[in-house]
Amino acid sequence: MCFYDQHRFACGDWKWGTFRDHCNREYRRGETCGMKLIYVTIPSGQKCKLCEKIDTKQRRRAAEVERINRWQREGNKFRASIDKSFQIIRALDMETEELSCERARRLQGIGSAH
Structure with missing residues (x-):
């Protein structure tokens, strides 16, 4: 459950953005646990x-x-x-x-x- 930015397009679609923070399940430096949670949603005026x-x-x-x-x-x-x-x-x-x-x-x- 590591945290990533989410980019939300004007049409409602979205995509994952950059990695932001580790969760407490992953202890290895530079690794992620594989589960993605939203850190912050960044609205985009563009379409997907x-x-x-x-x-x-x-x-x-x-x-x-x-x-x-x-x-x-x-x-x-x-x-x-x-x-x-x-x-x-x-x-x-x-x-x-x-x-x-x-x-x-x-x-x-x-x-x-x-």
């Missing part, structure tokens, strides 16, 4: 890496939708490009769903630790 990836994919999806809308307004001459963009959107939707599931697992404490 998973949320940043989700945001990036959503921005890319919005750009593809805008391209499709622009091409459709110009007529039927960009049919192959439109089809390719629909494939990209489907792939982005699947990747975003996977990342969202991973984030939900982490917030429930089921996934692996940072």
